Amino acid sequence: MTTVEVAEAPSRRLRVPWSGGVLWVILGLLIVAPVLSFLLLATSPRLFGQGRELFTLRYVSQALSGVTGQGVFNSLWVSLVVAVTSVTMATTLAWLIQRTNIYGRRLWPMLMWLLFLVPTWMMTLSWVDVLQPYGSASALGLSTRWLYGEFLGPFGIIVVLTIASLPFAYFVVSAGLLGLGSEYEDAARIHGAGRAGTLRTVLPMVAPALLSAFAISFAETMSDFGVPFTLAYHSHFPMATYTLFASISNYPANFSVAAVIALVLILTTIPPIVLQARVTRRRSYAIISGRAREVRRREFSRLARVVVSASVALVFVIGLGVPIAGAVLGSFMRNLGIFSSGPLHLSSVYYHQVFAPSIVGKGLSAPLLLSNQIALVAATATAALAFVFARRLMSRSAGWSQRLTDVLLVGSVAVPGVVLGVGYVFFYNLSFITNHVINLYKTLPLLVLALVATSLPGQTRFLAGPVSQIQPSLSEAARVHGAPRWRAWRTTTLPLISRVMLWGWLLTFAKTIAELPISQILYPPSQEPLSVTIQAYLGNFQLGTGTAMTVVGLVEIFGVIFVALGLYRVVTPRGWQRIGWSGVGA
Amino acid sequence: MQITHTMKRATLVGALLAATSAWLVPAVSSAGAATGPTLVVYSAQGYDKAAVAAFNATHPGFSVTLNDNSTGPLLQQIQAEGHNPKWGVLWVDGATAFAALDRQGYLAKGIVPKANFNAVGKANIPADGSYVPTGLTATGALVYDSAQISAAQLPKTWAQLTAAKYKGMVGMNDPTQSGPTYPLIAGLMNYLGHYSKGSTAAAVKAGEAFLTKLKANGLVINATNGPTIGAIQSHTIKMAIIQSSAGYGQELTTLPSLRVAYLNPAIALPGVVGIDGLMPKTVRAEAQKFVNWLLSPAGQHAMQTGDPQGDSLFWPVLNGEKPANKVLPPLSSVPMMTINPYVWGPLENTVNTWFTNNINNG
Numbered sequence: 029m030t031t032v033e034v035a036e037a038p039s040r041r042l043r044v045p046w047s048g049g050v051l052w053v054i055l056g057l058l059i060v061a062p063v064l065s066f067l068l069l070a071t072s073p074r075l076f077g078q079g080r081e082l083f084t085l086r087y088v089s090q091a092l093s094g095v096t097g098q099g100v101f102n103s104l105w106v107s108l109v110v111a112v113t114s115v116t117m118a119t120t121l122a123w124l125i126q127r128t129n130i131y132g133r134r135l136w137p138m139l140m141w142l143l144f145l146v147p148t149w150m151m152t153l154s155w156v157d158v159l160q161p162y163g164s165a166s167a168l169g170l171s172t173r174w175l176y177g178e179f180l181g182p183f184g185i186i187v188v189l190t191i192a193s194l195p196f197a198y199f200v201v202s203a204g205l206l207g208l209g210s211e212y213e214d215a216a217r218i219h220g221a222g223r224a225g226t227l228r229t230v231l232p233m234v235a236p237a238l239l240s241a242f243a244i245s246f247a248e249t250m251s252d253f254g255v256p257f258t259l260a261y262h263s264h265f266p267m268a269t270y271t272l273f274a275s276i277s278n279y280p281a282n283f284s285v286a287a288v289i290a291l292v293l294i295l296t297t298i299p300p301i302v303l304q305a306r307v308t309r310r311r312s313y314a315i316i317s318g319r320a321r322e323v324r325r326r327e328f329s330r331l332a333r334v335v336v337s338a339s340v341a342l343v344f345v346i347g348l349g350v351p352i353a354g355a356v357l358g359s360f361m362r363n364l365g366i367f368s369s370g371p372l373h374l375s376s377v378y379y380h381q382v383f384a385p386s387i388v389g390k391g392l393s394a395p396l397l398l399s400n401q402i403a404l405v406a407a408t409a410t411a412a413l414a415f416v417f418a419r420r421l422m423s424r425s426a427g428w429s430q431r432l433t434d435v436l437l438v439g440s441v442a443v444p445g446v447v448l449g450v451g452y453v454f455f456y457n458l459s460f461i462t463n464h465v466i467n468l469y470k471t472l473p474l475l476v477l478a479l480v481a482t483s484l485p486g487q488t489r490f491l492a493g494p495v496s497q498i499q500p501s502l503s504e505a506a507r508v509h510g511a512p513r514w515r516a517w518r519t520t521t522l523p524l525i526s527r528v529m530l531w532g533w534l535l536t537f538a539k540t541i542a543e544l545p546i547s548q549i550l551y552p553p554s555q556e557p558l559s560v561t562i563q564a565y566l567g568n569f570q571l572g573t574g575t576a577m578t579v580v581g582l583v584e585i586f587g588v589i590f591v592a593l594g595l596y597r598v599v600t601p602r603g604w605q606r607i608g609w610s611g612v613g614a
Numbered sequence: 615m616q617i618t619h620t621m622k623r624a625t626l627v628g629a630l631l632a633a634t635s636a637w638l639v640p641a642v643s644s645a646g647a648a649t650g651p652t653l654v655v656y657s658a659q660g661y662d663k664a665a666v667a668a669f670n671a672t673h674p675g676f677s678v679t680l681n682d683n684s685t686g687p688l689l690q691q692i693q694a695e696g697h698n699p700k701w702g703v704l705w706v707d708g709a710t711a712f713a714a715l716d717r718q719g720y721l722a723k724g725i726v727p728k729a730n731f732n733a734v735g736k737a738n739i740p741a742d743g744s745y746v747p748t749g750l751t752a753t754g755a756l757v758y759d760s761a762q763i764s765a766a767q768l769p770k771t772w773a774q775l776t777a778a779k780y781k782g783m784v785g786m787n788d789p790t791q792s793g794p795t796y797p798l799i800a801g802l803m804n805y806l807g808h809y810s811k812g813s814t815a816a817a818v819k820a821g822e823a824f825l826t827k828l829k830a831n832g833l834v835i836n837a838t839n840g841p842t843i844g845a846i847q848s849h850t851i852k853m854a855i856i857q858s859s860a861g862y863g864q865e866l867t868t869l870p871s872l873r874v875a876y877l878n879p880a881i882a883l884p885g886v887v888g889i890d891g892l893m894p895k896t897v898r899a900e901a902q903k904f905v906n907w908l909l910s911p912a913g914q915h916a917m918q919t920g921d922p923q924g925d926s927l928f929w930p931v932l933n934g935e936k937p938a939n940k941v942l943p944p945l946s947s948v949p950m951m952t953i954n955p956y957v958w959g960p961l962e963n964t965v966n967t968w969f970t971n972n973i974n975n976g
Binding site for chain 2: 076077078094095098160161162261262264266274276277278279280281282283362365366367386387388389390450453454457458459462469470548549551552553554556560563564566570571572595599
């Protein structure tokens, strides 16, 4: 025995630094080097030929004053409100869906997934289509002018961003609740705790999930560009990502001011991560084991059940129903937004233009195919990497390297796409890199790398919860019974995470197809992705065709989801489809 | 039974992986296909795809590829690429960015083809021949809804736009998001400040004062042409000062009551093409062929038919060429003013920042 232990110890010491080193190289090439290339411009514009100063602080004061300073302040308080609201709503919804008898318990998680897939810009534009003067609601005889006024302001901004943050927070919290059998609540009640006392006992057990949800909601809101670019812009309510964009959309672009704003966005995510890390590492939160028990549901009375179910439905009507209905109706309306006392004028002309466009050579077929190919590769690579990073983050024996990885990954969530895209230009187009290392700039592989980089942080945090709840004893038991490492992983861990991996894959797939800022900057010449083509129509006063293209894109994404879920059912063993967390089928 | 089921599943997984790999081959192979010098056109023109396709069809042996984007992202990329550029040709509306690129030494000089330019075309050719106009629109065209306001009721001068009777009726775009809007503002400053040469300070102040008055009179600002015309369509405003082609395009499609008028002066907005001076000679030679072709009848035809309800609605800068659509009035009837891009180009960032702080968010 002693001989075996002595023989194993050195090999483990050698293996850990090697694998850690590889992950750091991956992280470095994907995120750190490009983002750092951009951020360095905050104080050293000369490094990348963007000015004469080797070191200056003048852009710091420039970025934190006037409208840009106001934008940073607005983003901070809005993100804080959104994070608190979305985590509170998510916790309530997760409890209602998992622990009560409300109607549609299988439907709501599915809708939550769909909500996850809708980009914020689309949600905003569709709401505008519905509420604007002579919009979809007006065509149906509803007067919405008062609501339109309210929607164009902080109230509308917070509502949309909260709904956009809700799915992530919900899935993280519901994963935490799922592993929490009713025995913990029972134990608290047996020891004399009331409802509040039980809550005080149980909530801390899902503290990592709550804090993780808070950190990501905050970071995602800080980095969101869809709402600041659309709703906030039209409300004259500057937010940080928009002022960042505005500072580099003139010629010459002021990359240094943009870098300061990006730095502020990243730094603001550190406090929530540090808090979460401290709480997580203080003790174990692993509650899924071979002995997890069934939960007991609270039974509402008939009336309460109807009221609560209707309230839950309202969330999805606001977040999903109205935007999708608005986009679909808008894409068929010839007189959308046009002053008219006449009836609704429906037409399919915009759908005809999707594949037979008025602009020569700008049809949707080739971009749609290309975007699907890119998304397939990016989603698969992201899923594999995210699992590896999630395991690393949730390791209880984490050292400084893991903690730094944690900070970097969540900090990266707050990096706007345009910063990552321009950072990729700076780094991968350096003469030294293109002439002596690899010439990837303006190729599809580089675009795929950047899209993986933008999805990896969120996906990792998404998997971190489910991964942290798998007790090591499961695979250890398999190893004790003689299973090799791969077989032990395949028969214990993989079944438990296969469903969440599938949904994570679908999420990256959908987000990659809808992604605009990075694709716009890095797409290879003459290989236009879907989002760039749609933007060309939306920006070229051809709103109807652009909206129809958006609807076609969404239908295609939902089609892929449907096929992927069907394949999963056919290909995987039945047992895999019943165990583990996916957020669906609670 | 169990073994048969497992084998079936393994076969299915294998087949899926094989099918997926085969499907990805085109994407992977096309990624590796870009070897040797290629000419990449960075363009924001609606008809660029049609033009590049027509050029490639008639010029075998050297394929031109296209980075089709809005003006902002294109210039961002050029600036970030710095001295290791990937663009061979830049083709966007407005000459101010070209003047800045020329000053920084990025543009090849003397690229103007021997073409039969008309007077407006000649007025938009720089002395060093570092860029070439390919067509012309006007920025600051007064686009109005004739169902809401008649031609007789329109203001006749720029100053009248600030009159109380037009309060809340006028819209314009945001120069940080709409490429043609900074040239409009620069043109207004040039005109209202009676600028001819020397310091621009007085002209800038005159322009700022005018925009401040316009704002006090209820100016409605939207990001780009689309939402600004949308505001006219929904009767939020009655008229807007935007790019002429946007007004004509909507008149031909969704809003037949839309009309385009011109205050004196409207500001000339040439579609401009320039060649990257840092590219290898072989690429520059091909770029020159492309530029020459754009000013040939075949090139002009591709431009005029590529985006018939949008950017194709321009005035040719060549004698003998006519506009693509009769909705455009004769160029001689439009009081057009050309600004000096070498004077106004360097002020773009400062002026736009002032606009953001004082007009859009003030």
